Amino acid sequence: MELVVYILILLFTGAFVGFASGLLGIGGGFIMVPVQFFLLTALGSDPDTALRVAFATSLAVILPTALSGALGHWRRGAVMVVPAILLGLTGLVGGIFGAGISSYTPAAILSFIFGLLALGSALWMLMSRYPDINEKPSNSKESYLFWGFLGGFSSGLLGIGGGVVMVPLLNILLKFPIHKAIGTSTAFIIFASIGGIITYIFTGMNATGLPPYSVGYVSLIQFVALAGTSIPMARVGVRAAHKLPDKELKYLFAALLIYIALKMMGVFQWLNLPL
Template sequence: MEMTPTEPLYLCILVLTGAFTGIISGLLGVGGGFIMSPIQYWLLQETGMQPDLAIRAALGTSLFVILINAIFVTLKYHQKRAVLWKQATIMGVSGLIASFGGAAVASELSASTLSTIFGVVIILGALKTYSTPAVKEKTEIISNPVAYIFAGILIGFFSGLLGIGGGVIGIPIMLVFLHFDMRKAIGTSAAIMIFTSFGGSAGYIINGWGQTGLPSYSLGYINLLNWLLLVVPGFLAARKGADVAHLVNPEYLKHLFVLLMIYVGLEMIGVI
């Protein structure tokens, strides 16, 4: 039996998803697309939408939610001096351009291909993050701007392709290759997401403009009804998550981050 977007269950699932995503966004510096996208993908299919359209709408809408969350999470981390703005700007600008390209590629791929890529990328990032210390007291971060340009391109492309803010890609890169500690990686990741989610959102709007089969209140591949139900509770919860992050041991934050990534990655591949 098909579900409609106005049913209480549909609305409740999205509101709870938005709140949980906001907490995770503030706590771990990730956009939460790896949570929002699978849930929206399932819900949109339950309304009768074709899978290929459903996954693009899920990815595009998630990016638009992430844009709002990222702005407020970044402000919180900036107040705690955990955002490296020079590095974030370099990665963010290169990532913005690349995320637009990733969104264009996503509009040409099937749902099964996108979900498999999504799962594999997240699991690989989780495994590499697990083996990297959360706190680095003696190692200086990389200073070569070229390294940050390449990092931004990788983060941005996968952000646009997979409908994620880029934190699940960016945090492992910053920890492993750029020698950030966990808290600065989280804060800087949030700042980068402002750029990448903006570029990716624009890509999904433009590439989905005029597409038939999309639900009411759609702006390209972005569904504004879903966006509203996700972004309001997400915004309220994200600020609290950022406050809690500075009270928790960075190693615990890392382990939570890794567990979430592995679970969602396996789910998108279809293992669980």
């Protein structure tokens, strides 16, 4: 694969990820992880190493992208600051635990777990009723701390921001209006990604077969290419999110999750479908 093609794919992926992050309150790892994984294995990297590099670099890109998106949502009053901080505190700890386990788990198992997680979140949103939620949600601090840890754990384990878990939780279980669920999820992702990044750097310090210019499992070349386009596009996604009605946002989010789940679980490959 030529270097120019490699960089162009990363730049395009970063742009799409940034837009999805701002629009749906997700980190975009579900896009970055498979793209990086296939690029690295095409260049000859060991699959297990390639997947961990994809996870770590994905989280490194998610951090500044989430910062950009959260600022945009906050300016529009869609970030509930206190819940975001409580979720984020245990989300950071959960990210450390998740990344630590992921560093020693086979790639096939992680992909299947991610698929089940995404599919479950999608079905939960589709099957639940969507009452209009206009009042400020009232939840205990303990509930925010618990769900923050769960979201952070999934973030570190699977190289995602945690939005695929956090947006449905905030909207359906904790009764956040969908726009505030997306905005608060984006802020939570900042904390969750930090824990995973730190862990992947330390666990990857002595790893072999890493791409050039890597810090632990974080590939600096891939980070620069992906983040260079994802950060500005996150602001574009934020503007789009606040122009779409609540119901359309929910269905769009659920449709994306179903596709992600089937892709990661290998369903399309089993059926010989070019998707």
